[in-house]
Amino acid sequence: MRVAILIFEKLTALDAIGPYEVLRSVPGWEVRFVGPRKGPVRADSGALGLSADYGLDEVEQADVVLVPGGEGNRPLLEDEAVLSWLRRVDEGSKWTTSVCTGSLVLGAAGLLEGRKATCHWAFLEQLRGFGADPVGGRFVEDGKVVTAAGVSAGIDMALHLVGLEAGPEVAQAVQLGIEYDPQPPFEAGSPAKAPGPVVELVRSMAGATEEWGAGSSEPG
Amino acid sequence: MRVAILIFEKLTALDAIGPYEVLRSVPGWEVRFVGPRKGPVRADSGALGLSADYGLDEVEQADVVLVPGGEGNRPLLEDEAVLSWLRRVDEGSKWTTSVCTGSLVLGAAGLLEGRKATCHWAFLEQLRGFGADPVGGRFVEDGKVVTAAGVSAGIDMALHLVGLEAGPEVAQAVQLGIEYDPQPPFEAGSPAKAPGPVVELVRSMAGATEEWGAGSSEPG
Secondary structure (H helix, E strand, O other): OEEEEEOOOOEOHHHHHHHHHHHOOOOOOEEEEEEOOOEEEEEOOOOOEEEEOEEHHHOOOOOEEEEOOOHHHOHHHHOHHHHHHHHHHHHHOOEEEEEOOHHHHHHHOOOOOOOEEOOOHHHHHHHHHHOOEEOOOOEEEEOOEEEEOOOOHHHHHHHHHHHHHHOHHHHHHHHHHOOOOOOOOOOOOOOOOOOHHHHHHHHHHHHHHHHHOOOOOOOO | OEEEEEOOOOEOHHHHHHHHHHHOOOOOOEEEEEEOOOEEEEEOOOOOEEEEOEEHHHOOOOOEEEEOOOHHHOHHHHOHHHHHHHHHHHHHOOEEEEEOOHHHHHHHOOOOOOOEEOOOHHHHHHHHHHOOEEOOOOEEEEOOEEEEOOOOHHHHHHHHHHHHHHOHHHHHHHHHHOOOOOOOOOOOOOOOOOOHHHHHHHHHHHHHHHHHOOOOOOOO
């Protein structure tokens, strides 16, 4: 399986690296990081540099294509080079996927019309603008399009894909290999579980970033 | 808070990027990626390039120092430049931490003598060779030294540290921001939960890497 992960300036790194670590662990699966421009990419914090080893024109086919989120994907919503690349890769893909606000980019490419999809909880309703049907959930599968919730949800989605493509035993081996036996020390990972004031704080930070377009604290 | 994350050739990326995403989300916390050599670093899969923005001599002080795992840290066990750097940074740190087999590097630096510590489950017993007391657990805190289990466990450890240093509300906000509400599609994240044959498969892969020293499938 050939996996193409789109990375770009100001992406949220864990959106991409969580699924990468799962998918790259499957024997025979090959992951490529693809950028709107080939070369160095800075994550949204400014503190992490990644490498887009491939440009868009170098990876026209992939079995799995994955779009992460992060404030840096807002310009992509109007970047025709990226959107048409996504449409081309989607034509031949087995799975077209996203993590966090990456689903907004899939939406902008026209790939979510009439589909159920999810997103980071604070941005979920924005999917409607792309003709999608926003659905809460850790990840949402509609045909070959699988969209994951915020940031860390890509790990769960990737294990699901490995289970479908390589079988549950391989997925279990990958899960055990990365010792993915989560034990969060707090119970605040969703708006339903977190205390109200915490939800409002995070929502306001997300909203502020959305409005002003340049914060570094957006939850990806 | 100043956070220094050591990265090196053939590290397991999620070991570093999981905690990074948590720690960088705390307002006022600054993360720096430090390498034995400043410059580009390839993760163990070969498919991911990261940037060590700082050399060892450029970051002599940190409030949190974190050592990830991966087959690439084996050479570090005998790399006196790295080990003495760790000892120097540890002298002034509030927290000296590791993820996965990163604890073996802390051990080689002499920082685990007489301490309880953990590691990726398949390598846990190797801690004894460094005078540590191996303990199972998602992460193990002994004084200011906190060691996390395999790969994904760094996320839980980092949230714990944020809770201690910035308070539970900030930790909850970070958890909600990265929507860390894990729902693994399989129940195989620890040797106690995974089916026996899966445990043996992963153990043999880890052992093979350990013995031959050049596999790319080692679990972190």
